[in-house]
Ligand code: HEC
Ligand code: HEC
Ligand code: HEC
């Protein structure tokens with residue numbers, strides 16, 4: 062919300078996801094940022110008064126643009142379900158179009174949290190909406206979809222796109238044509254420094270919170286650490302005692318730095334990130350957290366060779382480690398450029414040929430961050 066405010070957002074439609082932390086929290090936060098949340102059909106159960114502003118009118122050039130919001134009346138409002146109700150979207154839409162026109166709006170924009178099908182049905186049934194911006198599990202709509210004289214658009218998830226919708230008016234100031242296009246916000250757009258700082262601030266705080274939780278857990282777990290399991294991981298230092306050469310080579314690979322990568326990104330306490338950057342995450346005798354199992358950080362010997370306590374059973378020299386071992390972590394998401402034949406030489410302990418050059422990481426993948 063801080064970022065939306067910073068970008069000069071004129072109106073934000075309220076969706077059921079926004080109510081995840083309850084009504085009061087959302088309302089107070091929006092007040093704090095003076096961010097205009099709009100919802101025409103979301104009412105307080107107790108008083109039947111609107112929970113937010115129903116609409117806003119903004120002057121664009123010499124034209125008044127009216128914006129109103131609708132939320133699905135079938136949605137579960139979670140912690141807000143006892144305090145809020147939603148009235149019928151179509152009935153409310155008819156009233157809102159009339160109301161906005163009466164108040165001088167030339168162009169009417171609906172911020173819809175009804176999903177794609179219901180939004181399109183509503184725009185078909187209710188005249189006078191020029192632009193419907195759809196949310197709630199709607200896939201990207203690249204060019205917008207014309208419905209009578211209106212257009213239905215959706216800009217994709219997670220702020221990866223920016224949409225531009227052009228409404229052309231005729232001499233009588235009626236909607237003559239409308240078109241819309243989404244633009245991907247690729248790396249060429251660059252970051253807005255203030256927004257990047259907000260995101261970083263949020264992540265640091267969140268990570269710190271998880272770290273505190275982790276410390277509490279570590280104390281609990283101290284009595285039953287990994288090493289008490291009959292089968293457990295022993296960590297690379299033990300292997301190095303007898304396999305010095307392999308260990309020296311391993312230390313030169315990215316795998317031996319995988320933990321530091323997360324620490325640098327302040328993601329070392331984030332459950333979404335840790336599993337592939339440590340040894341035996343969530344497995345008996347594996348990594349629990351950095352305080353309880355400090356020797357089980359990084360992608361180590363045993364990630365590829367199996368638990369040290371099973372050493373006798375390690376494959377005989379002739380057995381080959383296959384791609385299967387790698388792709389548990391090198392998935393199409395985390396390692397889009399992964400190719401066993403070019404990647405493997407980089408981790409082989411005794412590779413003597415010319416190392417294949419690894420392709421550059423596409424932006425958006427983790428390596429391209
Ligand atoms: C437990 C998860 C895991 C397994 C199993 C794993 N990797 Fe990795 N690999 C990683 C992570 C995480 C990184 C990134 C480390 C870093 O730079 O922080 C990485 C990085 C690499 C890199 C360096 C890429 C670069 O651009 O520098 C190569 C090469 C590689 N892995 C090859 C392999 C191969 C081949 C296998 C299978 C034999 C394998 N890995 C198995 C997690 C894993
Ligand atoms: C499914 C396993 C997996 C998960 C989960 C995972 N990573 Fe990775 N990560 C990898 C692999 C594999 C690589 C190496 C990719 C390559 O080089 O092709 C990697 C590479 C990276 C790199 C690039 C390292 C470098 O120096 O180039 C960063 C940064 C990174 N991961 C951070 C994260 C963060 C942050 C998260 C959580 C949002 C995360 N990872 C979750 C497997 C994973
Ligand atoms: C006390 C010494 C010792 C320790 C500790 C040890 N190994 Fe071994 N390892 C051996 C010996 C000896 C062999 C058999 C060597 C041979 O046949 O050349 C072997 C064989 C292996 C093999 C099979 C090699 C092959 O010939 O196919 C792998 C893989 C291996 N060890 C990995 C590990 C890993 C991973 C660890 C740590 C979890 C570890 N070792 C710890 C002594 C040790």
Ligand code: HEC
Pocket residue numbers: 297300301304307308309311316360361362363364365366379380381382408409410411
């Ligand atoms: C990314 C996966 C990976 C990691 C991590 C890894 N190894 Fe290996 N290791 C391999 C592969 C692949 C081979 C070669 C086996 C083959 O050719 O089939 C191998 C072979 C070996 C062998 C057999 C002798 C040799 O040099 O070929 C030993 C011993 C060994 N590794 C020990 C270790 C030790 C000790 C560590 C940690 C310090 C380690 N490995 C880390 C994948 C890995």
